[in-house]
Amino acid sequence: MAGVHVSTTINGDPVEFVCQPAEVLLDVLRNRVGLTGAKEGCGTGDCGACSVTLDGRLVCACLVLGAEADGRAITTVEGLASGGRLHPLQEKFIEHAALQCGVCTPGFLVAAKALLDRNPDPTVEQIRYALAGNLCRCTGYDKIVRAVQAAAAELATDAAQAGKSGKSKKTRKQTAA
């Protein structure tokens, strides 16, 4: 069987791989690229443990062919932390004990990030709907919802502070002018 050569971007880095035509993106990420954050739960798009984003949209990596990734941009849970600092969602998941066995956690983090990127201030109902494609057998979901709320609050505070310092810079500039 001839392999398919794919050039893609994963967490901002250019990546090339050769995969089988029927091989799913999840297997490519885990077995060929060495990114084992995304997990296989069901393999049929029901559990969300393999959630990643593809060109900015949240998808199950088990229901995408590796070959489809050519020229696209993928982000995985490995891309959440930056500069050695955990993403606020990751910090809040730890703080709120929003995980037990941890298998579903990477998927929840990626899905929650996708939610907060488009809706920075979601209601509990919106959080629950947005995470309905992610299954967790340990936590009972409540701690996950609280962690997402806490992360949203922290991100809002960070944004407000960034806004203030941005404003004060502007003021300084104006004063200088």
Added chain:
Amino acid sequence: MRYEAPTSTKDAVTLLSRAKGSAFVLAGGSDLLVRMKGGFIEPDLVVDIKRIPALQEIRKTSTGFRIGAAVPCAAMGEHAGLRKAWPGVVEAANLIGSDQIQSRCTVAGNLCNASPAADSVPALVAAKAKAVIAGPKGRRTVPVEKVPAGPGRTTLGKGEFVEAILLPLPKGKTGDAYLRFTPRTEMDIAVCSAGVCLKLGRGGVIEEARVALGAVAPTVVLVPAAAKAIVGTKLDEAALAALTAACEAACAPIDDKRGTVEFRTEVAGVLARRAAKIAYQRAGG
């Protein structure tokens, strides 16, 4: 298996019509890849249509909306114009699966997967949607209800695939709605469902109606008798009762763990009645 991602409809048709062995079209893959992984199908060729530019967009035309076969259902919900014109269709499309599935699943795929429980199909049928089919002999346009032939079977010939779904521009006071019954509120397959589209005339009297039911027959069914029951009325109690009876009479469902014949039949009538009320309100009645 061979994977091809052509960049034109013509190339896709050529690949599909020349294929030896089994060939499948890949749009969102939320049904196809599950069937492949389950060992239900072993494709010799998969033709990914997502690289064909014209199939990736929702375009407003002088006659309505053209939804490319590669447009994910999430994008339908993000399209303000489409949401305003066809709220029932968009709600039905957005009911399919999780956010993860919404990013991938398409209404053309939902139609061609030919499940009688397909959520978007009753709404599309009620809205008088058409499917643009590309094939070796050129293009043909058919009402969407002509595409599914039975569970998992379509009327598409060799080398043919659905390129786009067309929705008309709603005329005058038109409203549509789709409702389904599922034991869970989310992430479930319809036990039965109903799509209704109404056009009102003077004084809120229903001028035209289309009623379609899902998961009560081998394919989604259009129920002209249900439409006839409410045309000329203002959706009063007697009209609603006649609508319910006509819907129940059109049901020939299966008996399975998700619902009995009796349950599906009764609930289909209830859903049609409720969907009709929503459609009536949306039409400005």
